[in-house]
Amino acid sequence: MRAIRRKEFREYRRNGNLVFATAILPLIFLIQPVIQVFTLPTSASMTLRHEHSLVYMLAIPVLVPAVLASYAVVGERVQGTLEPVLTTPVRPEELLLGKAMAAFVPSVFVAYAVFALFVAIVEFFARAAVASAVIQGPDLLAQLLFTPLLASWSIWVGIAISARSSDPRTATQISVLMSLPTVAVTTLIALNVIPATLGIAVGFGAALLVLVLVGWRVVSVIFDPERLITNTK
Amino acid sequence: MQVSGYRDGPAIRVAGLGKRFGDRVAFEDMSFEVGYGEVFGFLGPNGAGKTTTVRTLGTLVVPTSGSATVAGLPLTSDNEVEIRRRIAIMPESPGLYLRLSVAENLQCFADLYEVPDGPGRIDQALQAVDLTGRAQDVCGALSKGLRQRVALARVLLSDPEVLFLDEPTAGLDPVATLDVYELIDGLRRRGVTIFLTTHRLEEAERLCDRVAILNTTLRAVGPPAQLRDRLFAKTLTVRTVVPLADPDALFTGLPAVEGWRRDGSASYVLIVSDPTHAAPSVTRALVAAGADVLSVGESRHSLEDVYLQLIDQRSESGTP
Numbered sequence: 337m338r339a340i341r342r343k344e345f346r347e348y349r350r351n352g353n354l355v356f357a358t359a360i361l362p363l364i365f366l367i368q369p370v371i372q373v374f375t376l377p378t379s380a381s382m383t384l385r386h387e388h389s390l391v392y393m394l395a396i397p398v399l400v401p402a403v404l405a406s407y408a409v410v411g412e413r414v415q416g417t418l419e420p421v422l423t424t425p426v427r428p429e430e431l432l433l434g435k436a437m438a439a440f441v442p443s444v445f446v447a448y449a450v451f452a453l454f455v456a457i458v459e460f461f462a463r464a465a466v467a468s469a470v471i472q473g474p475d476l477l478a479q480l481l482f483t484p485l486l487a488s489w490s491i492w493v494g495i496a497i498s499a500r501s502s503d504p505r506t507a508t509q510i511s512v513l514m515s516l517p518t519v520a521v522t523t524l525i526a527l528n529v530i531p532a533t534l535g536i537a538v539g540f541g542a543a544l545l546v547l548v549l550v551g552w553r554v555v556s557v558i559f560d561p562e563r564l565i566t567n568t569k
Numbered sequence: 570m571q572v573s574g575y576r577d578g579p580a581i582r583v584a585g586l587g588k589r590f591g592d593r594v595a596f597e598d599m600s601f602e603v604g605y606g607e608v609f610g611f612l613g614p615n616g617a618g619k620t621t622t623v624r625t626l627g628t629l630v631v632p633t634s635g636s637a638t639v640a641g642l643p644l645t646s647d648n649e650v651e652i653r654r655r656i657a658i659m660p661e662s663p664g665l666y667l668r669l670s671v672a673e674n675l676q677c678f679a680d681l682y683e684v685p686d687g688p689g690r691i692d693q694a695l696q697a698v699d700l701t702g703r704a705q706d707v708c709g710a711l712s713k714g715l716r717q718r719v720a721l722a723r724v725l726l727s728d729p730e731v732l733f734l735d736e737p738t739a740g741l742d743p744v745a746t747l748d749v750y751e752l753i754d755g756l757r758r759r760g761v762t763i764f765l766t767t768h769r770l771e772e773a774e775r776l777c778d779r780v781a782i783l784n785t786t787l788r789a790v791g792p793p794a795q796l797r798d799r800l801f802a803k804t805l806t807v808r809t810v811v812p813l814a815d816p817d818a819l820f821t822g823l824p825a826v827e828g829w830r831r832d833g834s835a836s837y838v839l840i841v842s843d844p845t846h847a848a849p850s851v852t853r854a855l856v857a858a859g860a861d862v863l864s865v866g867e868s869r870h871s872l873e874d875v876y877l878q879l880i881d882q883r884s885e886s887g888t889p
Contacts, residue, residue: 339680343666343673350668416664420723423627423658424681425650562630566621568590 340426340434341441347411348404348442357403357508358442362396362450369393369454373462373470381469390475392526393451395519397487399512401443405494406511408435410501413564422561432559436491443487451479478537485544486522490515492551499558578641580605580731580762581626586635588621594785595621599635601781601790605730606760608753610767610777612876617784619766620661623733626764627658640731654682657729661736661766663720667709671700671719674708675726682727694722697752713740721749731762738772750776774872788879796875803844804868805851807837810861819858825850838868 348354369389412418421431455476458467494511501507521540524530562568579602587597596618603609613619624630626639628649637644640655665674672691679687695701698718708716717740724732737753738746753763753776767773773780774793781790789796812835813819820829820839825847828840841847844867855862 339677342680343669343677346673347666347668415667416660416662417666418664419624419629419660419662420658420664420678420720421681422629423653423656423660424678424727425654425683426681427650565624565629566590 337430337434337437340431341438344408344435344438345442348438351407354404354407358400358446361399361403362446365393365396365399366450366454370457373458373466376463376466378463378465381463381465387528388472388475388478388526388532389470390451390455390472390479390526391522391532393447393454394479394482394486394522394526396450397443397447397483398490398515398518398522400446401439401487401490402494402511402515403508404439404443405436405491406498406501406507407504408439408495409498409559409564410504410507411498413502414504419565422565428559428561429556432495432555435495436488439491439494440484440487443491444484447483447487448480451483474532474537478532481541482522482544485541485548486518488548489518489544489551492548492555496551496555496558499555499564578638579603580607580640581609581764582638583626584636586622586625586632586637588618588625588630589633594618596783596785597634599783599787601787603731603762603764603779605762606757607778608757608763608765608776610765610773610780611783612767612770612773612780613783614880619783620735622783623658623735623764623766627656627733628652654727655729656731656733657724657727658733659720659724659735659737661739663713663716665708665716665719665723668707670705670707671695671711671722672704674719675723678723679726684726684728690726690728691722694725697725697755698722699748714742714745717741718745721752729761731764732756733764733766735766736768737765738767738769746772770871770873770876780872782876782879784880789875793872793875796872797870800875800878801870802840803842805839805841805844805848805865806832806868807839807851807855807865808863809835809837809855810863811835813837813858813860819854819860820851823847823850823854835863 369392373389409418412421422428455471458470462470493514497511497514498507501510521530525532525536530536581603583602584600586599588595599622611619611622621630625632626637626644628644632644639652642648642652642655644652666677669677675691675694676687679690684690692701695704698721700715700718700722703711703715708719711719717737721737738749741749753765756763765773765777777793779790779792780796782788789799791799816829816831816837820826820837825841825843826839827842830838832838839847839851848865848867852862852865855865
């Protein structure tokens with residue numbers, strides 16, 4: 337697994353398209369709320385208290401890993417490297433976990449880093465009333481807890497799509513598209529359309545945990561070396 | 570890696586092995602054995618099932634019939650990982666990470682094989698394919714031939730017992746091709762079993778102890794010389810300055826000659842059981858008959874003749 341992870345990190349760093357896609361999404365999700373917060377008058381703080389602006393940033397751990405994971409299998413197939421890798425003693429499950437970890441680590445790191453940056457900018461530069469309305473303890477906790485769960489779910493979706501695709505760009509597009517329902521849910525919570533209660537949070541977390549475990553099993557089945565190498569079945 | 574205790578039998582034993590993809594037969598009813606230290610050539614036209622056979626023996630494809638033993642282990646799902654530890658496969662396409670350097674590619678595979686002393690093994694593998702000076706080059710910037718050599722270095726990393734090489738000299742220039750031949754000879758001397766898939770018949774003839782010719786089913790297995798003897802009658806070719814007056818009377822009177830045919834105006838092909846014994850008596854008879862002899866020589870059939878004969882037989886019989 338370590339060998340796969342190390343190789344994946346090296347490849348990420350040298351894949352300009354992947355670096356660009358991984359960087360641009362968090363920037364979009366950072367700049368837009370920053371501008372919004374700085375243009376709000378102090379009177380808007382009352383409205384903000386009923387929203388969960390920080391939850392909106394949970395889109396980052398959904399979208400970034402979707403992009404990274406969508407390249408995982410189809411990228412190997414296109415380069416012709418999947419067959420040599422599968423001829424080594426590595427088990428398919430180890431290969432998948434190595435690839436999942438390689439997408440998970442940078443995605444979670446980027447999500448936390450962007451989130452921390454946003455919180456710091458708001459705390460230090462926004463109007464005090466706005467800052468206290470935006471930065472709410474439960475939202476911080478939600479961000480910390482849901483980021484790895486959302487990233488894991490998104491990774492399995494991305495790898496599943498990657499294992500069924502023959503073109504990396506198509507895989508990325510479908511993977512991002514498949515992430516949108518999750519983004520929609522977090523956005524609806526952020527806008528208080530779905531009330532952010534403890535019950536909802538626990539239910540959402542439990543559902544994600546189940547989805548992550550189911551996702552892992554489904555991906556293990558979809559990842560059929562014989563089909564991937566021979567283009568049959 | 571030389572693990573003792575399982576080298577009594579053959580390196581590869583295949584019994585009635587077959588693979589179907591739905592209705593399509595990739596190969597079927599294949600049976601052969603490959604001994605340890607043997608270089609075994611696998612020849613056949615495109616679509617004959619060569620690559621699928623290699624993938625099946627390499628545990629990447631599950632057979633639909635028959636059984637096999639690879640590197641001393643039965644080909645079962647339980648043994649897949651251990652078999653892959655003992656073998657290495659170089660596919661037809663080099664399959665390199667083009668954004669990574671040569672050394673990084675090799676390091677990745679050394680890690681996957683859990684090779685002890687990775688850097689040392691990488692250096693040895695690079696030396697073996699004469700690429701030491703290109704270790705830091707990005708693979709995407711290498712020529713096709715150099716990529717092929719990196720792929721060769723990759724399969725040497727784990728010091729495999731059985732090495733499957735699929736067209737190892739494809740895209741290489743003549744000098745690099747000779748280097749690969751020397752490398753294969755060196756591996757053979759070290760006792761590595763080599764399963765060589767190739768379209769180059771002269772390559773198979775030069776390198777292989779035995780060859781198998783297949784076209785979805787196995788057509789023949791044996792040393793090239795034995796296959797020649799099995800398929801073609803032994804013949805002498807006689808050439809004279811002018812046509813013989815009565816060749817039939819001359820040749821049919823010789824006990825060493827079983828038959829003859831004309832092959833041009835002053836050229837004759839004689840079917841004999843033993844060319845070494847027949848050539849002197851034929852020459853003496855020709856001289857006694859007053860013929861001006863240009864040459865008397867044993868006809869040589871190449872592996873290509875054997876291959877074409879077998880593949881033609883297959884086509885004529887109408888079997889796929």
